[in-house]
Amino acid sequence: DAKTTQPPSMDCAEGRAANLPCNHSTISGNEYVYWYRQIHSQGPQYIIHGLKNNETNEMASLIITEDRKSSTLILPHATLRDTAVYYCIVRANSGGSNYKLTFGKGTLLTVNP
């Protein structure tokens, strides 16, 4: 699986958009970008994933650059409950690969009142 690079921490004001970047310059053509988050010691929570097109769901939007070497997770209106560690994970979805999730250190997003 391709390695990802995320800033260790970020701050965001409540009600503002939180933009979390992720670099994955060695991503392969069949690898997807996944985002999970973990709120203090709880089980990780799936947020969103995408291959090359931008994706949006009820939780967030995922913007993937055209060369697919980086992506941004956008929480449009951050709340205090969005304070968590956010993990960007790159993983293949086919081809007989091991479909484990490889977690890095992630980004600790702190939403301030």
Added chain:
Amino acid sequence: DSGVTQTPKHLITATGQRVTLRCSPRSGDLSVYWYQQSLDQGLQFLIQYYNGEERAKGNILERFSAQQFPDLHSELNLSSLELGDSALYFCASSSAGGGGNEQFFGPGTRLTVL
């Protein structure tokens, strides 16, 4: 609530002992994954089962073993416990054996080895 349940929530035991952690996947999910989260190693994949069969292995110690039963629940057995085995153990489930489906995580079991 992810729909994945894990028991017990907390477990305190002594070195050298053996414990069993239990996971019930979401209804209909065939795949179960086990992960360990310790302070120094972060979240690490241990093992995956799909419909009763071992599918993939990660950094799982020989002292650890797992199985998935016909009703699809899974158990992770940890034996000859050491202080360093203290960690959060998460189970996740997905509907497929391979990719294309997100994994849903349970609330975890916190193991403390004294």
